[in-house]
Amino acid sequence: MVTVRGIVSIIGVAFTAYLAARGLLLSGAVDNPWLYYLALPLFLIVTWSVIFWGYRSGRGAAAGAVPRAVLPLWLALAALVTAVVVPNAILFAVPAESRTLPFATWFIGGIGALTTIVMVRRRPVIAWLGVGLMSASAIVWLGPLPALSLGLPGSIVWVAAAQLLMYALDRAARDTEQLADLQQAASAWQASQVGRQRERRVQVQRALQAAGPVLGRTIETGGNLRAEERIEARLAEGRLRDELRGRRLLDDGVRAELEAARRRGSAVTMFDEGGLEDLDDDALAIVRAELAHTLRDAASTRLIIRTSPHERIAITVVGRSGDGESLSDEDSVDLWREISRP
Structure with missing residues (x-):
């Protein structure tokens, strides 16, 4: 070659x-x-x-x-x-x-x-x-x-010209490397934007699936919903909040247990505040399965689910019952469950 x-x-x-x-x-x-x-x-x-x-x-x-x-x-x-x-x-x-x-x-x-x-x-x-x-x-x-x-000046000029050429080539190489880095960063940014757009479309579709029928029924009746329809509206609102606030915590099993808990009368709030980004699909499946098991046995009036930035704790589940005004009221906390990272 x-x-x-x-x-x-x-x-x-x-x-x-x-x-x-x-x-x-x-x-x-x-x-x-x-x-x-x-x-x-x-x-x-x-x-x-x-x-x-x-x-x-x-x-x-x-x-x-x-x-x-x-x-x-x-x-x-x-x-x-x-x-x-x-x-x-x-x-x-x-x-x-x-x-x-x-x-x-x-x-x-x-x-x-x-x-x-x-x-x-x-x-x-x-x-x-x-x-x-x-x-x-x-x-x-x-x-x-x-x-x-x-010809002595010519030899000196050759050496000087070679040094200038090497400097120019090195400068061009550095500029090319910087341009390649910028192109790579631009491609990564574009890929992230495409991923976010796809994620937003998925969330909108899920939101329409969860709230679309209820919203259509509400418009159709002018807001005069029957008791069972109000329950479905409350469940649809909860599903929509779950998709927006805790999407990484959700799978079919967790979604089913969340809806079952709400049907039992519990108010469930989810917050995905980061900390699980480094977990692969298998580790997330283990965490979600344990979360679903915790929700299945929960009987609290209010359930709060948060991800944890702790190096050993993945999710914290807090359950409250009674008349306590805040989580600092020890008598109102009847469930405290920390799900460890796999």
Whole structure:
């Protein structure tokens, strides 16, 4: 699979090979050929290692992705040593009258390319040290004006442009990541809104099923309901309040026991105040079954059912009877049941 990383790596290899090949076209004398020719493979081995070290193709690297792996420190230091050794070895091996010829100055572009690659591999300090030491070597051996006229500013510009490019790519990557987070948050918000709308529709449908017939009968009779119809209206109101206030506590068994308790004359109030959101369906089924069992045996005049934020208590059921004015009247409380979390 062809990737941008692979194409760029091939271009880097071809370009550095071209720069090194210029050193083989001898157009002047060489005093120390062995030293001169050792500098060429040293440059190519280190440069190509910097290019390919940590390279992953196929599934290991996303197509079109910019490499973000940091170059190992030992290899970055090897590149720094190369940036010092190669220029000095070449200029030492070549006599003074040949040092400004193309075959002796190829290292300016070569080391510039090497330090540019080091910059791309996330070692900016090493890259600037390398191009700086190479520039100092060229100026010492060739002189300031000859070094500048032979392409030294171009190598420095390459390294600076690579750093600016890496900064721009990193900034774009951060912006893309932020945009992805925003899109994910927007999708989650939209999904929650859709869920709430669906929940509201379900509640409206249940409300119509519970109160619709009674409301229709009330309108039809002008409010003159018979005794049994008033009881059904009170039960419908209770069912509607249950659906709105304690929907998470309800299943068919709990609904049946709530209606049975109201038919026995109990006033039942439910409050789902949170605390059960982390329970799965099986745990909720256990809690609801115990709530239904509690309601089945309850004979209090007034029943209050609340969810609990306590880490061990899921639901609290309080039953009152008698003439007590508040729950603080101990004589009026005849039922206190705490349903534990499964």
